[in-house]
Amino acid sequence: MLIHSAAQLLTIAGSPQRGLHLGELGIIENGAVLINGETIVKVGESQELLSQYPHESLFDASGLVVMPGLVDPHTHLPWVGDRSDEFEMRLIGKSYMEIMSAGGGINSTVGATINSSFDQLLDETRQRARTLFNHGTTTAEAKTGYGLTLENEIRLLQSIDTINQEGPLELIPTFLGAHIIPPDYQAHPDDYVQSICLDMLPRVVDWWRTKNKNAALPFVDVFCDQGAFSIQQTQTIFKAACGLGFPIKIHADEFANLGGAQLAVAFHATSADHLVKTSPEDIQALAKSTTVAVSLPCTPFGLGHSEYTPARDLLASDALFALASDLNPGTAWCGNMQFVIALACRYMHLTPAQAVASSTINAAAAINLADRIGSIEPGKQADLIILSVNDYRQLAYRFGINLVKNVIKKGRVYSV
Ligand SMILES: [Zn+2]
Structure with missing residues (x-):
């Protein structure tokens, strides 16, 4: 499955973020993620991944935020x-x-x-x-x-x-x-x-x-x-x-x-x-x-x-x-x-x-799992969420409502 055209794709790639390094989200605009089975295979810009993988089933995330679960x-x-x-x-x-x-x-x-x-x-x-x-x-x-x-x-x-x-x-x-x-x-x-x-x-x-x-x-x-x-x-x-x-x-x-x-x-x-x-x-x-x-x-x-x-x-x-x-x-x-x-x-x-x-x-x-979950990177478990908004800051700005549209757990898509 190829999730593409995300307004913001938050990869949060790399190690756990210590001290003032906290908050490096690795945002890709018009981002895409390729998932095979339960695993993330590739992360990049939509045009590049759409041309490389033309036969994948597609998930259009236009106008939405895609981020780690x-x-x-x-x-x-x-x-x-x-x-x-x-x-x-x-x-x-x-x-x-x-x-x-x-x-x-x-x-x-x-x-x-x-x-x-x-x-x-x-x-x-x-x-x-x-x-x-x-x-x-x-x-x-x-x-x-x-x-x-x-x-x-x-x-x-x-x-x-x-x-x-x-x-x-x-x-x-x-x-x-x-x-x-x-x-x-x-x-x-x-x-x-x-x-x-x-x-x-x-x-x-x-x-x-x-x-x-x-x-x-x-x-x-x-x-x-x-x-x-x-x-x-x-x-x-x-x-x-x-x-x-x-x-x-x-x-x-x-x-x-x-x-x-x-x-x-x-x-x-x-x-x-x-x-x-x-x-x-x-x-x-x-x-x-x-x-x-x-x-x-x-x-x-x-x-x-x-x-x-x-x-x-x-x-x-x-x-x-x-x-x-x-x-x-x-x-x-x-x-x-x-x-x-x-x-x-x-x-x-x-x-x-x-x-x-x-x-x-x-x-x-904090649960000894940073090598398997917590970011969108090749090789990691395909645990992602898709927000119904186009900017991740809405998660903090709004409150008391649910901004999650879809949850993807081990590569399987659930609607909220
Ligand atoms: Zn407690």
């Missing part, structure tokens, strides 16, 4: 139920942490999720996966974390695996057994940490190996924050996870700075996510590292907070920076990366080009 490197996709009552409680003055200490928050979603049938879990998760895909996300990371026992966490991994197999949205799994200390362990939280290290992680390896013999292990993530896991507990889990060969991620500095960002760098974590209460010293540590700093602007927006990730400081320090949705039922029920881009430009002062690169090639780096 959006990548969402941080979602909590599988859960059951909703917490609209808690949202209302927050509006009348209760804080997220107060609601969590009173048995609400993550624990209430854990209860709804573990008491649901597997079909209900799949149904609700599948609907969200479809919404992400229709808004232009072609690959998303998906975390467990609403199970908190070995059996229930494996069930969540199984739901992610099932929805990934169904497609078209591709899912990259993360084990987040360390999402919160379960109520039964409140008096002795280190026992839960030991259960993760000695029981859950080895069993996750066994389960994964029986399903995907050669694929890289899922990520292991820890919610390192006030009211969740301490820096020592996080370190203990990281040691166990790294010892078993898991790549790692962290939730750090969302509500309080416990030192999670620097711990992530010390353990060569793939990404450190949230980074709101992040200090200048943390930024310096991230800047010299390969750990991708992932910002989740839907979360402060969803909580009605005014403090966001210090993105411009991270870029000035030469860090690798990416964006994600943080789709979850507590703070940010939004899996629309177009809205994430709109927020990032307004509240973190990224340019539209920087926000787009943060949601494609750099977001792919």
Whole structure:
């Protein structure tokens, strides 16, 4: 298939974009892409490709933007139920942490999720996966974390695996057994940490190996924050996870700075996510590292907070920076990366080009996939989106609507 005559073809070719190099979109006007099967074969100007390949089936993208599929490197996709009552409680003055200490928050979603049938879990998760895909996300990371026992966490991994197999949205799994200390362990939280290290992680390896013999292990993530896991507990889990060969991620500095960002760098974590209460010293540590700093602007927006990730400081320090949705039922029920881009430009002062690169090639780096997805280059997987507008900056300028017209996943065209 030859997609041709694009008003703008954003290739975003090359490596993940560090620091102030962020935003190099490699725009080709009147651009064309040749796809064979699941793979991008050639990229160039329309006249050249149309004359070289006269017998291909054609896709006319006149007046439209063609760009890489959006990548969402941080979602909590599988859960059951909703917490609209808690949202209302927050509006009348209760804080997220107060609601969590009173048995609400993550624990209430854990209860709804573990008491649901597997079909209900799949149904609700599948609907969200479809919404992400229709808004232009072609690959998303998906975390467990609403199970908190070995059996229930494996069930969540199984739901992610099932929805990934169904497609078209591709899912990259993360084990987040360390999402919160379960109520039964409140008096002795280190026992839960030991259960993760000695029981859950080895069993996750066994389960994964029986399903995907050669694929890289899922990520292991820890919610390192006030009211969740301490820096020592996080370190203990990281040691166990790294010892078993898991790549790692962290939730750090969302509500309080416990030192999670620097711990992530010390353990060569793939990404450190949230980074709101992040200090200048943390930024310096991230800047010299390969750990991708992932910002989740839907979360402060969803909580009605005014403090966001210090993105411009991270870029000035030469860090690798990416964006994600943080789709979850507590703070940010939004899996629309177009809205994430709109927020990032307004509240973190990224340019539209920087926000787009943060949601494609750099977001792919945040899940260790920048060699396969995130740009339009020969040899890469044919994951593209076609926007109903002729200028990519509309993605940031407009908000609250869907500008995606078509999604192309592994070479197959879907209409939105
Ligand atoms: Zn999260």
